[in-house]
Amino acid sequence: MDQPALSLEQTPPLSVPLIFMLSAPFLAALAGITAFVYPESFDERWSPAMLAITHLLTVGFIGMVIVGALQQLFPVLVGVRLSHPVFFSRLIYGGLVMGVLSLCGGFLMVQPKVIGFGGAILGLSFLCLLVRLGSAVFKSKAIANVTKGMKLALVGMLLTIALGLYLAAAYTSSDIPLHRFMTELHFQWGILGWAGMLIITVSYQVVPMFQVTPKYPQKMITWLGPSIFVSLIMITATRFWFFLSGDVATYEISALELVLFCGYSFYAIVTMRLQLQRRRKVPDITLAYWRFGLSCLLAAALIWSLVKGTLIDHQQLELALGVLIIVGFIMSLITGMLYKIIPFLVWLHLTNSIDMSARWELKIPNMKEIIPDRHARNQFRLHLLAVSLILISLLVKWLVPFAAGVFMASNLYLAFNLVRGALMYGHTLQQAQPA
Amino acid sequence: MTNLVEYMLAEHEYCNDLFCDGENLATESKWSELKSVFEKFVMETEKHFAKEEKVLFPHAEQSMGSDAGPTAVMRMEHEQMRALIGNLKPLIEKENKEGFLGETETLLVLMQQHNMKEEQILYPMIDRMVGANLAAVIDAMEAL
Ligand SMILES: [Fe+2]
Numbered sequence: 001m002d003q004p005a006l007s008l009e010q011t012p013p014l015s016v017p018l019i020f021m022l023s024a025p026f027l028a029a030l031a032g033i034t035a036f037v038y039p040e041s042f043d044e045r046w047s048p049a050m051l052a053i054t055h056l057l058t059v060g061f062i063g064m065v066i067v068g069a070l071q072q073l074f075p076v077l078v079g080v081r082l083s084h085p086v087f088f089s090r091l092i093y094g095g096l097v098m099g100v101l102s103l104c105g106g107f108l109m110v111q112p113k114v115i116g117f118g119g120a121i122l123g124l125s126f127l128c129l130l131v132r133l134g135s136a137v138f139k140s141k142a143i144a145n146v147t148k149g150m151k152l153a154l155v156g157m158l159l160t161i162a163l164g165l166y167l168a169a170a171y172t173s174s175d176i177p178l179h180r181f182m183t184e185l186h187f188q189w190g191i192l193g194w195a196g197m198l199i200i201t202v203s204y205q206v207v208p209m210f211q212v213t214p215k216y217p218q219k220m221i222t223w224l225g226p227s228i229f230v231s232l233i234m235i236t237a238t239r240f241w242f243f244l245s246g247d248v249a250t251y252e253i254s255a256l257e258l259v260l261f262c263g264y265s266f267y268a269i270v271t272m273r274l275q276l277q278r279r280r281k282v283p284d285i286t287l288a289y290w291r292f293g294l295s296c297l298l299a300a301a302l303i304w305s306l307v308k309g310t311l312i313d314h315q316q317l318e319l320a321l322g323v324l325i326i327v328g329f330i331m332s333l334i335t336g337m338l339y340k341i342i343p344f345l346v347w348l349h350l351t352n353s354i355d356m357s358a359r360w361e362l363k364i365p366n367m368k369e370i371i372p373d374r375h376a377r378n379q380f381r382l383h384l385l386a387v388s389l390i391l392i393s394l395l396v397k398w399l400v401p402f403a404a405g406v407f408m409a410s411n412l413y414l415a416f417n418l419v420r421g422a423l424m425y426g427h428t429l430q431q432a433q434p435a
Numbered sequence: 436m437t438n439l440v441e442y443m444l445a446e447h448e449y450c451n452d453l454f455c456d457g458e459n460l461a462t463e464s465k466w467s468e469l470k471s472v473f474e475k476f477v478m479e480t481e482k483h484f485a486k487e488e489k490v491l492f493p494h495a496e497q498s499m500g501s502d503a504g505p506t507a508v509m510r511m512e513h514e515q516m517r518a519l520i521g522n523l524k525p526l527i528e529k530e531n532k533e534g535f536l537g538e539t540e541t542l543l544v545l546m547q548q549h550n551m552k553e554e555q556i557l558y559p560m561i562d563r564m565v566g567a568n569l570a571a572v573i574d575a576m577e578a579l
Contacts, residue, residue, distance in 0.1 A: 076552060209547040212455055279455040280543075282462055282536060344544045351515055366522075367544065368537035 012071060012085035014349040018422055019093050020068025021338060025415035027060025027100065028331070032408030034108070039400035042393065045318055046183065052104035054187075057326050059100045059122060061411075062195050065334050067092060067129060069341065073202075078147055080136040088132060095125025103168075112172045119168025126161050130154060149201025152229045156193030159236070160186060181239045192260060193232045195330055200225060200267050210340065211287055213274040220270060224263055231259040254308050265301040268294040285376040289336025292384065296328025316394045323394070327407075328387050335383065335414060339376050342418050343367035346425045354432050362432050371421040379417055382410040439562040439569055440554065443491075446483045447550045453479060454546070458539050466530050473527060477520060484513050486576040491561060494572060498564040505557055512549045516542065 031053045035041060041049030071089055075081050082088070103118030105111070137150050163186035170178040208215045235256045242249035272294050275287060300321055307317045350364045389403035453476040460469040492506040519542040526535040565572050 076548065205551065209551055210544065212451060212543075279452060281455075281459045282540075340544060344541070344548075347541055348545075351518075366537040366541045368533075368540055 011075075011348070011352075012082075012089070014345060014425065016085050016089040017068040017072040017345065018342070019089070020064045020071075020096075021342060022415070022418055022422060023093075023097065024061045024064040024068075024338075025411040025418065027056050027064065029408045029411040029415065030104075031056035031060065032404045032411060034104070035404035036401050036408065038108070039397075039404070042319065042397070042400050045315065045322070046180070048107040048110060052107040054322070054326070055100060055104050055107075057331070058190060058195070059096065059103075062326070062330055062334060063100075063126075064096060065338065066195060066198060067096065069337070070129070070133060072341070072345070074133060074136060078137050078140040078150065080140050082132060082136060088128070092125050092129050095121050095128070099123075099125055106171075116168050116172030119164060119171070123161050123165040123168070126157065130157055130161070149197065149204070149225045152225050153194055153197040153201060156189055156197050156229070156232070160190040160194050163189060179243065181243055185236055185239060188235065188260075189232060191325060191330070192228065192264070196264065197225060197228065199330065199333055200228075203267070203271060206337070207271060207274055207290075211275060211278050211284070211290075212280040213278040216270065216274065220266070224267060228260060228263045231256050231263070235260070257304070257308075261301045261304050265298060268297045268301075283373075285339050285373065285380060286336040288377075288380055289332050289339070289383075292380075293329050293332030293336065296324045296332065296387070300324035300329065319394050320391055323387070323390050327390065332383070332387075338414075338418060339371060340367075342421050343370040346370050346421055350425060350428055353429060362428070365424060365428060370424050371417050375413075375417050379410065379413040382406065382413055386410045437569075437573060439565065439572070440558045442573060443558050444554060446479075446486075447554070450476065450480050450483060450546075454539070454543065458536065458543075461532055461535050461539070464530070464532060466527065470527060473523065480516070480520070482579070484517075485579050488513065489579060490572060490575045495557075495561045495564060505552075505560075509549070509553065509557065512545065516545060516549070519545065 034049060034053050034056065038049035041047050041053060044050065071082065071085060099118050099120075099122030101118070102114050103122060106114030106116075106118050133150075134154050137147055137154065140147050163182055166176075167178065167182060167186055170176040170182075204216050204221055207213055235253060238249055238252050238256065242252070272291065275291065278287075303317055303321050303324065307314050307321065344367060347364065347367055347370060354362060354364060386403065386407040386409075389399060389406050393399035393403040453472060457469055457472045457476055460466075460472060488510060492509065495506055496504075519538055522538050523535060523542075526538065562569075
């Protein structure tokens with residue numbers, strides 16, 4: 001009989017996901033500092049400082065959390081164990097941190113060689129992860145809903161890496177031409193084809209389960225991911241086609257992007273509707289973060305149609321689009337999840353290790369004792385303020401350093417909440433086993 | 436004929452509903468109503484655990500020839516849930532809202548990730564093992 005690879009007991013050591021998740025807010029804070037030091041970076045979408053900020057947020061925050069979460073959740077979601085979790089997690093962690101810092105440092109100091117080095121290290125680290133996860137997901141016997149979306153997201157990841165590696169090479173060597181349309185594709189695949197696709201796939205599980213709502217409609221689960229994926233493939237093909245034939249493909253691309261944005265808006269609307277029907281009425285910080293994040297996604301779709309529908313000056317609107325999608329939508333949803341994942345993992349590992357030693361009668365702190373609601377709420381308010389200020393500062397230039405400062409503060413507050421929660425692990429263990 | 440996964444899923448949903456009702460009553464500080472909902476939740480959860488521990492898991496363990504695998508993890512998580520549920524009772528008595536909601540938040544996440552593993556991986560697997568014996572297995576669970 002074919003035995004599904006079952007690994008329900010495969011919880012990797014606490015440090016495996018935690019090092020990634022705890023580093024994320026610090027790297028986002030670094031993005032805030034960069035914007036503070038280079039406020040003029042907001043003038044131009046593709047300025048080197050803007051590229052540094054973008055990568056600190058996308059790789060440093062979003063990528064870090066996703067990589068940490070995948071290593072934790074993969075065994076559960078797809079039912080396949082990952083071998084040598086500690087060794088690989090340290091290896092990938094080192095690569096990601098070194099890679100993103102070199103890449104961003106290279107942008108800021110305008111050092112092509114450093115950019116190339118950072119890009120190569122990043123690409124290799126992500127590839128290493130991709131091979132591990134890819135081989136697992138294709139072996140998986142878990143139900144198709146999860147694995148199908150995962151497979152699409154992994155292909156999105158592969159294309160993001162490939163485009164990124166090409167761009168890094170083009171920055172480094174003058175023999176390789178740097179094409180703007182490839183930067184656009186790298187961005188779209190990374191945000192909408194990889195991170196966004198993962199978020200949608202994970203939502204199918206996470207929203208009904210942890211927010212206790214009805215399930216997503218099966219038709220949506222079947223069609224939404226593939227539609228988004230196909231439209232991204234077609235956008236890519238069209239861009240390459242028109243590049244090779246030397247034409248400009250404004251309308252064709254817009255039509256395809258419309259499919260993309262309709263798909264994501266549909267996801268936002270359905271999710272918000274499910275959340276309105278939730279059975280659980282307890283105030284929940286994760287839910288607050290999700291509602292805000294999904295509203296930002298809808299606002300982004302609206303702005304996109306404004307940009308395409310009118311011929312007014314696009315620059316600031318396109319920046320607003322990026323801010324709404326990266327900081328407003330994706331970072332909010334991820335932060336909301338962090339406020340569940342970290343306290344739960346701390347609680348779980350405490351329960352497992354104290355059960356084993358079982359020497360003392362000791363109350364294991366519950367999730368809300370590990371991260372108090374009050375602090376999570378205040379941090380959420382600071383995040384709202386940061387996103388609003390960043391958006392306003394796109395029009396009111398002198399506000400940029402101020403917005404950057406608030407964004408930095410919000411991420412340091414998040415770091416404080418998460419690190420303090422994580423430290424509770426060692427603290428409680430010490431109490432359980434006095435020397 | 437009933438399908439095993441769906442049969443078990445309905446039980447999870449019923450327990451979830453009772454759990455949420457209890458939490459909602461706690462946010463509104465309706466302690467006397469909460470007491471009866473909570474008792475019902477404990478009873479239904481124990482009934483569900485018993486069906487798994489006494490009928491479903493032994494069945495899987497027999498087919499696999501070992502009781503160390505995934506079912507052992509599920510049994511351990513049942514114990515963890517029992518411990519959390521045990522924490523709740525004195526908190527209701529003391530009408531300690533913050534303490535109660537802190538413990539239920541933890542219980543919810545533990546319970547849901549447990550249910551998820553059962554629904555996605557374990558139940559479909561046991562379903563394949565049980566095969567034609569399905570009716571007998573469900574009868575045995577109903578008889579408890
Ligand atoms: Fe169970």
